[in-house]
Amino acid sequence: MRTKVFFIILFVTTVLLLNGNQLKAQSSISVGFGIPEYINVGYKWHKDQSGFSFAVGTLPEGDNFLISARAGYLYHFMGSRKHSEIKPWYINPGFAYNGIILDAATNNYFMTDLRIGREFSINPNWGVFTELGFLYIFWKGNDMDTFDFTFDYKNQLYPSLNVGIYYRFHEGCNCPKIKTKP
Numbered sequence: 001m002r003t004k005v006f007f008i009i010l011f012v013t014t015v016l017l018l019n020g021n022q023l024k025a026q027s028s029i030s031v032g033f034g035i036p037e038y039i040n041v042g043y044k045w046h047k048d049q050s051g052f053s054f055a056v057g058t059l060p061e062g063d064n065f066l067i068s069a070r071a072g073y074l075y076h077f078m079g080s081r082k083h084s085e086i087k088p089w090y091i092n093p094g095f096a097y098n099g100i101i102l103d104a105a106t107n108n109y110f111m112t113d114l115r116i117g118r119e120f121s122i123n124p125n126w127g128v129f130t131e132l133g134f135l136y137i138f139w140k141g142n143d144m145d146t147f148d149f150t151f152d153y154k155n156q157l158y159p160s161l162n163v164g165i166y167y168r169f170h171e172g173c174n175c176p177k178i179k180t181k182p
Contacts, residue, residue: 032164
C-alpha cells in the first residue's frame with residue numbers, strides 16, 4: 001500500500017512539473033505540516049485574488065499509516081506586500097479525507113474545514129504561510145471500534161492548521177498573470 005501511495009504522489013508531482021509552462025504564471029508548490037494534512041506537499045493555483053489549493057499528506061507511525069488529501073478554495077481579501085499584488089490575508093475553506101491504515105483495518109474520515117491564512121513573502125518566489133481554523137468531521141467509517149494509533153478522532157470538531165514554506169513559479173506563459181511589484 002505504501003508503494004502505491006508513493007507512486008501516486010510521484011505521478012501528480014511529475015505531471016505538475018512537466019506542465020509548468022501552462023502553470024507557472026499563477027501557481028506555487030509548498031511543503032508543510034498541519035491538521036488534517038499532517039506532513040504534506042501542496043499546490044496552489046491563483047487567478048487574481050482567488051484560486052484553489054490541493055495537498056497530499058501522510059503521517060507514518062510504526063506499522064500503521066495515515067494518508068490525507070485536502071482540496072480548498074482561496075480568496076485573498078486584505079493587506080498588501082512588497083513582492084506581489086496578491087493580498088497576503090486569505091480564507092481557505094475546504095474538504096479533506098484521512099485514511100488510517102492499520103494491520104487489520106482501515107478507518108476513513110471525511111471532513112470540512114474553514115481556515116484564515118497569511119502569506120509572508122521572503123522574495124518574489126519564496127515565502128512562508130500560516131493557516132488557522134477549525135474542522136468538522138461529517139462522516140466516519142471505521143472497520144474496528146478500537147485501535148492503537150497515535151490519536152483517534154473521538155469528537156467531531158477539531159482545530160485545523162497548516163504552516164509551511166512555498167515556492168511561487170516565475171511568470172512564463174501568455175496566460176493571465178499575477179503582477180509582481182518591481
